[in-house]
Amino acid sequence: MSLHSAFNKYPAPSGINYAYGTAGFRYFGDQLDSVAFKVGVIATLRSICLGGKTIGIVITASHNPPDQNGVKVVDPMGEMLPQSWEPFANQLANTKDWHQFNQLVQERLPENYLKSRDIVPMVVIARDTRQSGPRLVSAVIDGVNALNGHITDFGMLTTPQLHYITRCSNDGSFGVASEQGYYNKLIKTVTKILQINNYDCLDAVTVDTANGIGGDKLQKINALNHVMSFHVINGDTAHPLRLNVDCGADYVKTNQRLPHGVGNPIPDQLYASFDGDADRLVCYFMDKGGKFRLLDGDRIATLFASLIGGLLCHVKGIHVTTAIIQTAYSNGSSTEFIREKLGLPVYFTSTGVKHLHEKAIEFDVGIYFEANGHGTVVFSKKYLEELKKYEAKNSSEQVAVDTLILLVDLINQAVGDSISDLITVLVALKLMKKSVEKWGDDYSELANKLFKLKVADRFVFKTTDAERRLIEPVGVQEKIDEVVKRYSKGRSFVRASGTEDAVRVYSEAANEDDCTELGEKVCEIVK
């Protein structure tokens, strides 16, 4: 099909102003056909501009309701589409006129390509379990084909698996670019870590997979290995309308309670939840007193830092920089714990994985997590080089060095990955001989609450200092400061959501009542 015919096949509906946000284009599934076609075109153009590198596309709306969907572009190394392409993506998505559309496309084509046409643009795509997925994949394929691109459809995958495949397609040293390649790398690495540390297997764990794609993939891992095993609950992918309903990482984190389907949890035993596309992880347990204890992204970051920091302590003479990257949503107690108990620096960035990732790669070991469970660890080239050339003085040092090297393959550096993050949690607890309760007792969270407000225009709320302070509307921050000051350990911030037409107000304080009161007062100021 020619570009012109494909353009006509997918008319943009009127009345919607599409915007490429933190998670790509995210709308109701039936509003995305024209956008999906255009993202096929955008990814192909991006591949051409990068000399034929493989670009990824994921069709998912993550933790959002089943009738929504999203289209997101993944850059060659598994990162997000650079911000500099977002205005172009928005322009294309909103263009209804063929001539204007065609002109925008032609203008993006590099001159040398126009002369020789010797680049084959490459795109890989996968989707989650949503009903609108297959239709949107077809629309993307039409977009790629219209520009003579080559597209491989990997069917249903987790978001991190598609990031992994994109990365491997461009960087063979990362692994084999297939779903099987993903499992092989993970299983081989875990097996090796356990073996050199003298363990047979990891503890089995119950995982709520939000009735999303993560459940199917965990079952595959179960069938492929002997060193780890996952008991999947909320793993019904045959009924897409159950996706994220009363379960999943977002439900557990937001409501601070067990997901549907756990029944009577065994005290002090670890449970975990993924979100619908398996890029977020939260863990939790019921303590002996029957209290629900959440182990969110902040906790996972501190656990990973303890593991890596502990191993690095065994390897004297290695000099690598380590830091933890958080957002304004990170609990104040976790920040204090990292600075004071772990002795590590903490940096803050705006919400959204790309911001955290960008900061994390400034360090040899950059650990980044959003409190909602989205995160990973990135390692520098120097980290690997130093470890590989290190001459261990005894066998325990050698084990530490080898384990540190293997962690690079265990953790999905391309993006936060529920599966690999969960396995790393299990490995960390095992190697540090740490119980779940002990993990939960690292620090106690300050009471915290999140409010969502409908306002006339959320874009008037402009922030600075990693979204922790408002600069506009003028005068509002001063009023917030005035209120916050009255509460012990009080903290509050206001930011416009990047994914919903709403403003979010976060409050934190020494106890529940203060926290609620503080949050309500700040909401009053903002309304």
Ligand code: 16G
């Ligand atoms: C997106 C982000 C997520 C962030 C959330 C905040 C990515 C891949 N996803 O889902 O990390 O926590 O937005 O949503 O970056 P909000 O702006 O509506 O609060």
Ligand code: ZN
């Ligand atoms: Zn997600």
